[in-house]
Amino acid sequence: MSDLHPVNDDGSTIAEPDDGEVTPSRQRRDPVGWTMWSIAAIIGIVALLMASIALGRKDNGSSSSGSGSGSGASTATTQPAANADAVIDFNAKPGADWKPYDPTLKPADGATEHKIEMHAIEKVIEVAPGVTQEMWTFNGTVPGTTLRGKVGDLFTITLFNDGKIEHSIDFHASKVAWNVEMRSIKPGESLVYQFKAKYAGAFMYHCGTAPALHHIGNGMYGAIVIDPPVLAPVAHEYLIVQSELYTGPMGQPGDLTKMQKQQPDAVVFNGYVSQYKFSPIRVEPNERVRVWVVDDGPSENSSFHIVGTIFDTVFKEGTYDLQPDSRNGGSQALDLQPAQGGFVEFTFDAAGLYPIVTHKFANVGKGALGLFQAGEVAATGSTPSH
Ligand SMILES: [Cu+2]
Numbered sequence: 001m002s003d004l005h006p007v008n009d010d011g012s013t014i015a016e017p018d019d020g021e022v023t024p025s026r027q028r029r030d031p032v033g034w035t036m037w038s039i040a041a042i043i044g045i046v047a048l049l050m051a052s053i054a055l056g057r058k059d060n061g062s063s064s065s066g067s068g069s070g071s072g073a074s075t076a077t078t079q080p081a082a083n084a085d086a087v088i089d090f091n092a093k094p095g096a097d098w099k100p101y102d103p104t105l106k107p108a109d110g111a112t113e114h115k116i117e118m119h120a121i122e123k124v125i126e127v128a129p130g131v132t133q134e135m136w137t138f139n140g141t142v143p144g145t146t147l148r149g150k151v152g153d154l155f156t157i158t159l160f161n162d163g164k165i166e167h168s169i170d171f172h173a174s175k176v177a178w179n180v181e182m183r184s185i186k187p188g189e190s191l192v193y194q195f196k197a198k199y200a201g202a203f204m205y206h207c208g209t210a211p212a213l214h215h216i217g218n219g220m221y222g223a224i225v226i227d228p229p230v231l232a233p234v235a236h237e238y239l240i241v242q243s244e245l246y247t248g249p250m251g252q253p254g255d256l257t258k259m260q261k262q263q264p265d266a267v268v269f270n271g272y273v274s275q276y277k278f279s280p281i282r283v284e285p286n287e288r289v290r291v292w293v294v295d296d297g298p299s300e301n302s303s304f305h306i307v308g309t310i311f312d313t314v315f316k317e318g319t320y321d322l323q324p325d326s327r328n329g330g331s332q333a334l335d336l337q338p339a340q341g342g343f344v345e346f347t348f349d350a351a352g353l354y355p356i357v358t359h360k361f362a363n364v365g366k367g368a369l370g371l372f373q374a375g376e377v378a379a380t381g382s383t384p385s386h
Helices: 002-014 025-029 031-065 073-078 212-217 256-260
Strands: 113-128 131-138 147-150 154-161 190-196 201-206 221-227 236-245 266-269 281-283 289-297 302-306 313-316 319-322 334-336 340-346 352-358 369-374
Touching (some): 113 147, 113 266, 147 154, 201 212, 201 289, 221 289, 313 334, 334 340
Parallel strands (some): 113 154, 236 289
Antiparallel strands (some): 201 221, 236 266, 289 340, 302 352, 313 319, 313 340, 352 369
């Protein structure tokens, strides 16, 4: 915050009137006038300090992106309201034309080589009812395109930088040199990232361009699922990526300072506040369901829980923590730190609504809330208390 120093320098000049260059008589002969003058000076200093802090904050939030799209100083001082960070109304509902991010996870296509194009694109999208942000994306969505294959498959990904700033990609399912395949590329450039999937798991992928916190916190992440060799048949498979939102002004990138302070405005499943509350995931009672979960952070953990059921199968970070057997054990939550993943399997015993949450409950009120709907449900008009 070097921009604070001029203010302090100004202050010290004013506070030393006995320096010979200024008129000392005023201070001694007119204490009331001096007091008034110093109060006015203090008010002026405080005003300057506040303006300086506001400018510093805007600089942090936009210039670090290197996008050149940030607000200018004059805008910040003359129209603070227009440049304030977007505020999420957790009671608002999305518009009629809103469509949820499809949580369905399609099976791997059976091919042993997967050729995929990934486009880094900066795009203004809606992240909560009435709130848009310039998200940095892979292929235009948050999370980005989901990749899926099995152990032994070859993945050949061509990353195109269609954006305004440098980007890169880092697949946690790969073992490759960071300085080669994960290198940043400039707008208009492309690179080929190739790896053989050697291990099963629910992996994160993300942009690693500095500051990676800003690129991940602003939407550049997704999931790559590498199936373990044995995967039981289920009626439905879904993928839920948990992440945070740190809003910048409407239609602008997220606020890096809030990311650094770990002060998210929202915690979301598949990129949108409470989206499966607005659009419940429909299954039938007694159908076997598998939900893959990846915590893409950048900084929050997840205690993934579904109210009203118990997981009989838990696969986390490459291993089965729980499978049905004679112990008859059940699991209530899949605990994930940022960049960890796995899946859970379960059924719903009766028709009804079953909230999807992270049991770190402060985050439920921040948008980490969805619903499974099992079978037909009579409309009650009430919102679940979870
Ligand atoms: Cu990036």
